[in-house]
Amino acid sequence: MSQGKLLYAQSGGVTAVINATAAAVIDTARRRKVPVLAARNGIIGALREDLIDTSKESAAAIKALRHTPGGAFGSCRFKLKSLEQDRARYERLIAVLKAHDIRWFLYNGGNDSADTSLKISQIARELGYPVNVVGVPKTVDNDLAVTDCCPGFGSVAKYTAVSVAEASLDVESMCASSTKVFIVEVMGRHAGWIAAAGGLAARKAGDPPHLILFPEVAFDEDAFLARVKATVERVGYCTVVASEGLKNAAGQFLAEAGTRDAFGHAQLGGVAPVLAQLVRQKLGYKYHWALPDYLQRSARHLASKTDAEQAWAVGKAAVEYALAGRNAVMPVIVRTSDAPYRWKIEPAPLERVANHEKTLPKGFISRDGYGITAAARRYLEPLIRGEDPPKYLRDGLPDYVRLGNAAVRRKLPRYEIAD
Amino acid sequence: MSQGKLLYAQSGGVTAVINATAAAVIDTARRRKVPVLAARNGIIGALREDLIDTSKESAAAIKALRHTPGGAFGSCRFKLKSLEQDRARYERLIAVLKAHDIRWFLYNGGNDSADTSLKISQIARELGYPVNVVGVPKTVDNDLAVTDCCPGFGSVAKYTAVSVAEASLDVESMCASSTKVFIVEVMGRHAGWIAAAGGLAARKAGDPPHLILFPEVAFDEDAFLARVKATVERVGYCTVVASEGLKNAAGQFLAEAGTRDAFGHAQLGGVAPVLAQLVRQKLGYKYHWALPDYLQRSARHLASKTDAEQAWAVGKAAVEYALAGRNAVMPVIVRTSDAPYRWKIEPAPLERVANHEKTLPKGFISRDGYGITAAARRYLEPLIRGEDPPKYLRDGLPDYVRLGNAAVRRKLPRYEIAD
Known part of the structure; x- marks a missing residue:
């Protein structure tokens, strides 16, 4: 039996x-x-x-x-x-x-x-x-x-918060004579959970990131540029966390609206370069941008x-x-x-x-639309708490495993799936 | 005295x-x-x-x-x-x-x-x-x-190797029905040291990254596309590490040659999207690309x-x-x-x-131009060895410090530097 x-x-x-x-x-x-x-x-x-x-x-x-x-x-x-x-x-x-x-x-x-x-x-x-x-x-x-939360989110949240903190220290050191605006694009096509987690990089008011752009808040070009300018004038540089799902007031994804390639096709998957060009054209600041893409969700280390x-x-x-x-x-x-x-x-x-679908609660986005609230912090912070590093081998790489994945013998006729 | x-x-x-x-x-x-x-x-x-x-x-x-x-x-x-x-x-x-x-x-x-x-x-x-x-x-x-090496390089090399290994595991899991080509763009305007370090992610022949694009090797579109295609057909996906300094045979940076924005300006700082568009247009594969930018050189964690x-x-x-x-x-x-x-x-x-300026030795690039040699490995591998994580605080972030940076009283007249 x-x-x-x-x-x-x-x-x-x-x-x-x-x-x-x-x-x-x-x-x-x-x-x-x-x-x-x-x-x-x-x-x-x-x-x-x-x-x-x-x-x-x-x-x-x-x-x-x-x-x-x-x-x-x-x-x-x-x-x-x-x-x-x-x-x-x-x-x-x-x-x-x-x-x-x-x-x-x-x-x-x-x-x-x-x-x-x-x-x-x-x-x-x-x-x-x-x-x-x-x-x-x-x-x-x-x-x-x-x-309350989904396994997988806490780690991408931690990656985002730590990366924003680190890159901001870099930009801060150089801003007197180099990059003044740094934009990091994070995942989140429909909800700003990961963008919100970027806000955890700030331990106290004024710390970077200075602006978070949520998919839940329609992008207002003038207001954004005014904020960037004011931040650069106040602290010397400006770190922006932008969600890939950022939309303009007409509901179009910014990543698709702004930039076309040499062939006239909309460029996909890049709200950061669109924002960066805007900053350069309208404010003349030197910029850099990062798009960690899969690195953010696979960063087991x-x-x-x-x-x-x-x-x-x-x-x-x-x-x-x-x-x-x-x-x-x-x-x-x-x-x-x-x-x-x-x-x-x-x-x-x-x-x-x-x-x-659970979207970011309204009460998690600050009134001005560019930051996270204390309630968001209370929710998010425990989720990035603690470290659980992999074992590293002598070659300096983590001890990641590829399984053998031995196949079980088939018992039924073949079945084709049309894609 | x-x-x-x-x-x-x-x-x-x-x-x-x-x-x-x-x-x-x-x-x-x-x-x-x-x-x-x-x-x-x-x-x-x-x-x-x-x-x-x-x-x-x-x-x-x-x-x-x-x-x-x-x-x-x-x-x-x-x-x-x-x-x-x-x-x-x-x-x-x-x-x-x-x-x-x-x-x-x-x-x-x-x-x-x-x-x-x-x-x-x-x-x-x-x-x-x-x-x-x-x-x-x-x-x-x-x-x-x-x-023999420069402080700062070993850490960006480790970041690159670990990130390439991690993201490749991600792509590998999904390639049957999703992304088939993943491109990560790394720093190195004039020399392929960081790109070469990406090669350390491969512990054995056939492991990702499958292709490294060095600034030292003129980009050959046909040969590149043929390699990508062959790799996808053999292992199901293809991870590419591309140096930001990649040039075509005419010596132009690919990041500046390929793509123009809506205003007709060359897009700066993005060889990865140029390669990705090429893969989509010529091979039709679903792609993703990452550009860690400052994240790579500030990843103290x-x-x-x-x-x-x-x-x-x-x-x-x-x-x-x-x-x-x-x-x-x-x-x-x-x-x-x-x-x-x-x-x-x-x-x-x-x-x-x-x-x-010390450039990547010829003997570090494999004969086909897309990988690193055993000599490169012998040189690079010790530089990424060992971990030295920062202390983390209870909030899940590293204990990074901002110094007080108290000014010393000036003794001389002011001096202006015209930028």
Whole structure:
């Protein structure tokens, strides 16, 4: 008689700590003697029956996994549509689960995967296949509902705050004769959570960053330039944190509105150079800009300890919930106290999480629109607290691991996914 | 009777560890009971008689300075010309040194400041003012002659190697359904030292980065695109490290050649977006690019221990040389062994250092022009070895210090510098 297996899959943009969640899932399941399969490249692997046998990985590899960025089994950008539209795919998924005796399915992702998890639990029930589906939270965007924060966010927040503090010290030293305006562009297409975290670099009023540009606040060119000028005149330089999702009053992304390449195409992915050109043309200041892009969300070397612990905790709880028979839930982080910061994990129904985007509360943006409030600080600061550096090897690089990812033998006919 | 004072000044682009040199200068001089003044904003402060009394800084502040990025007393981009052309300025400098009884002058910078140090020592001799001038090496560009490496370079090299490794793990996880080409642009206008350091991210053949684009190798669009395509087809994705100084066969910077903004101006400071557009237009791959800019040279949180130790050692030696009566020298790093890595500090005549730019040796670039050789690895790897993290405070940020920088009372008439 088979005891059943657990399937774990990663979804969407990866984070510095999603592998800590993966390591917790495997570690917790191993203690309970439950075999863990992983889907290669997320739900795509689950559909294609491209599964990985994690039992082949050594305890040392799983230990190193806890400190390794990226998604160890592969993740994907692939959204299943409604049960009506994508019925064949959902049925295929159930067939794969059944073929491999999967009784517990853990899907580690953001909003879309919470939604997918919910639908899989629904169709499984409809088809009479017994599987407990548990969503596991993860996203640098911090936009999941119900949970107080999302694993992955605290580390990108810490990276952003530390980088802004460091680069500002650099600019400050040189501003008398060199760069006067420094712009760093951060992720956050729809919500300014990461931009807000840049504000933590300022320990006291007047410290950099001097201006934060949120996607929630329409960009006002004149007001922005006046602020930059006043800041340079007052402190000698100006550090700006700009969200990639910054929009003008007409609702257009600035990154797409301003600059065209030699072929006349809109330049994508660069609000910082647009702002920099503006500063040069209108104010004549020497500028520099940075766009850390993936560096910010993969910077495991600078992970927040709080974040790494929470990433582990949701993975552990997800296994425990699934094995305890819970279905269509997600372990969420509940904050019980700001100071001292205290949190616990609780199960929340996936219905409450799926398709609800959590945006930056109005009360987190200062009245002038260019900074964060004390309430934002109370919320954000505990999330970047503590360090959890990886082990470094003698060659000066962190001890990051690439798993063997041995394939499980297929039992079903091949299945093609049209992209 | 006065005993004389020591003047320390920082010059040019700052680094993650130039303040470790500053801390070593102050610490060593304090042990010898020699008062240390610092020039505010480098040579500009020395000319303006804008001096800082470092004796007002606490021992705790100097201790924290060792771990603080940026230039604590301010640096500058300001080059003194020849003794003939800039005679009035050199004479002013000597007047300032004399007014404050400065008997030892330490100038911490790159090629230009080695040259300036040499000239100051020459005019002082000519004017009969007794001052020992010692150049102190510093530059992320690693282009100073004589010294085996330059303090500041090892840390930016470590930042680059670690960031390339981390971001590549991220891209690797997503490449089946998302970004296939990732380009990170690194500093190095004239020499590919930092780009080469990106190659350390690869522990074994085939590891990312898959392509390095050096300023020393003329960019060949067709060959580049063919390599990107072959890499994506072989491993699923392609990580590219591109030097900001990349040039085409006609010797033009790619960052200036390719892209124009909406106003028809060449876009400055962005070879990565130019390459990314090329990849999209010619190969159709989804891309991302990063441009860490100042983040790379200010990332004290990821400093190399070798680098931090060498930055301290040159500061300490500079004081010892000056107090021992040496003049027109620079403490340089001499490598006595690759494996185990061993180094020592020796004095070198400034004449041998000034105005000689050290470029990447031909033997460090692989025959195909897209990678580094074993010789490059032997040279580079010890420089990123070891970690020296700053202390972090409870708020999750490093304990970086801003000094009080109390001004010394002026003794001379004001002096204006036309910029």
